[in-house]
Amino acid sequence: MENDTTLPAFPFPAYGLTHEEWQTALKEVFGQPRFRADQIFKSLYKEAASGWEAFTTLPAPLRQTLAGQAPIEAMRIVEAIPSQDGTVKLLFACASDGERIESVLIPSKDRMTQCISTQAGCNFRCAFCASGRLGKTRDLTTAEIVAQVMEAVRFLSGREGTFTRPSNLVVMGMGEPFDNYDNVLKALKILNAQKGLDVGARHITISTCGVVPGIRRLAGEGLQFELSVSLHAPNQDLRKGLMPVSRRWPLEELIPACAEYTRATGRLVTFEYTLIRQINDQPRHADELIALLRALPCKVNLIPLSPVEGFAGRRPDNASCLAFLDRLMRAKIPTTMRNSRGGDVDAACGQLRLRRLATSSGEGGNTP
Numbered sequence: 001m002e003n004d005t006t007l008p009a010f011p012f013p014a015y016g017l018t019h020e021e022w023q024t025a026l027k028e029v030f031g032q033p034r035f036r037a038d039q040i041f042k043s044l045y046k047e048a049a050s051g052w053e054a055f056t057t058l059p060a061p062l063r064q065t066l067a068g069q070a071p072i073e074a075m076r077i078v079e080a081i082p083s084q085d086g087t088v089k090l091l092f093a094c095a096s097d098g099e100r101i102e103s104v105l106i107p108s109k110d111r112m113t114q115c116i117s118t119q120a121g122c123n124f125r126c127a128f129c130a131s132g133r134l135g136k137t138r139d140l141t142t143a144e145i146v147a148q149v150m151e152a153v154r155f156l157s158g159r160e161g162t163f164t165r166p167s168n169l170v171v172m173g174m175g176e177p178f179d180n181y182d183n184v185l186k187a188l189k190i191l192n193a194q195k196g197l198d199v200g201a202r203h204i205t206i207s208t209c210g211v212v213p214g215i216r217r218l219a220g221e222g223l224q225f226e227l228s229v230s231l232h233a234p235n236q237d238l239r240k241g242l243m244p245v246s247r248r249w250p251l252e253e254l255i256p257a258c259a260e261y262t263r264a265t266g267r268l269v270t271f272e273y274t275l276i277r278q279i280n281d282q283p284r285h286a287d288e289l290i291a292l293l294r295a296l297p298c299k300v301n302l303i304p305l306s307p308v309e310g311f312a313g314r315r316p317d318n319a320s321c322l323a324f325l326d327r328l329m330r331a332k333i334p335t336t337m338r339n340s341r342g343g344d345v346d347a348a349c350g351q352l353r354l355r356r357l358a359t360s361s362g363e364g365g366n367t368p
C-alpha cells in the first residue's frame with residue numbers, strides 16, 4: 001500500500017522525506033524495519049538532532065550509512081539580526097550552492113510565528129516588493145523549506161535553553177508558494193506531521209499573490225491550511241498596474257477561486273492589502289473593496305507599505321490607515337492591521353537579501 005511512494009535516489013536530504021517515504025526507504029533501500037521511521041522522525045523533529053551520531057536509538061552501522069546517504073544540513077544560518085521589537089531576521093545560505101534566502105521570527109504574547117521563504121527571488125514582480133526585483137534564481141527544495149524551520153528550532157532552543165519551536169508558520173517570505181507548489185506542500189505536510197514537529201495545519205498560512213490554479217488545487221487537497229491572498233487593490237485596473245500576475249489571472253477569476261476555497265474547506269480566506277498613499281488608501285477604494293468582497297466570507301489584513309527602493313509609493317499616515325480600517329469594520333468585514341515589525345532590520349519581504357546583494361558584489365561573502 002505504502003509501496004506506491006516513488007523514492008528519490010540516495011544520497012537524499014533527510015528533511016526531504018515524509019514519514020511514509022522514510023518507512024519505504026528503510027525497508028527497500030537500507031534493509032531495515034519500517035518502525036525505524038518513527039525513531040528517525042523523533043530525533044529529527046522532536047529533538048532537532050543535527051547529526052546522525054545523535055540518533056542513539058538506531059544501530060551504529062545504520063547511523064553511519066545514513067550519515068553518508070541522508071545529510072541533515074540543508075541550510076546554514078549566516079546571520080541572525082535581532083530587531084528592537086523582538087523580531088529576529090535569519091539570513092540563510094543553502095548548503096548546496098550558497099544561495100541566500102531569509103526568514104523572520106516574530107514573537108508575540110502567546111505565539112512565535114516564523115515567516116519562511118519558498119524561492120530564491122521571485123518571478124512575479126509586484127511593484128512594491130523587493131523580492132521580485134531581481135527575478136527568481138531557483139525554487140527551494142522541500143528539504144530547504146523544512147530546514148529553515150528546523151534551523152530556527154535550533155536557534156530558539158539554544159537561546160531559551162529548552163526545546164522551543166515556532167508555534168505558527170506563515171509562508172510569506174521570498175517567493176510565490178504556488179510557483180513551487182509540490183515542494184511547498186510536501187514541506188508543510190512534513191512540518192505538520194504529528195510524529196514530527198507537529199505544527200497544526202490551522203497554524204500554517206500560505207500566502208499567494210493570486211495564482212488561481214494553485215488556489216483551486218489547494219482547495220481540492222482536503223487540508224486545513226490557512227489561505228492568504230495578496231489583493232492590494234479593489235479593482236482590476238489598479239491591480240494590473242501593481243501586480244503583473246493580475247494580467248494572467250484577473251480579479252474576475254481570482255475572487256471565484258477564493259469562494260471555491262472557502263466552500264471546499266470551510267476556511268475563511270484572508271486578503272492582504274498593502275496601503276499605499278493616494279494609490280489605494282482612499283475612502284472610495286475602501287468602498288470598492290467592500291463591494292468586491294461583499295458576497296465572500298473573508299477577513300482583511302491591512303499592511304501599511306514598507307518603503308522599498310525602486311518604488312515611488314509611500315506609506316499613508318496613521319489617520320488614513322485607521323480610517324480605511326474603520327470603513328471596512330463598519331461594513332462588517334473583519335479587518336486587522338498588521339503593525340509593521342522589524343523595520344530596523346529590513347524584515348519586510350526580500351529587503352535584507354536585496355541590500356546584501358547590492359553591497360556584497362566583489363566580496364567573498366556576507367558572513368560577519
Ligand code: SAH
Pocket residue numbers: 126128129130171172173174175176177207208209210228229230272274303304305306307308348349
Ligand atoms: N508571494 C506571496 C508571498 C510573499 S509576499 C504573496 O504575494 O502573497 C508576503 C506579503 O508581503 C504579500 O502580501 C506582499 O504583497 C507583501 N509585501 C511585499 N512587499 C511589501 C512592502 N514593501 N510593504 C508591505 N507589504 C509588502
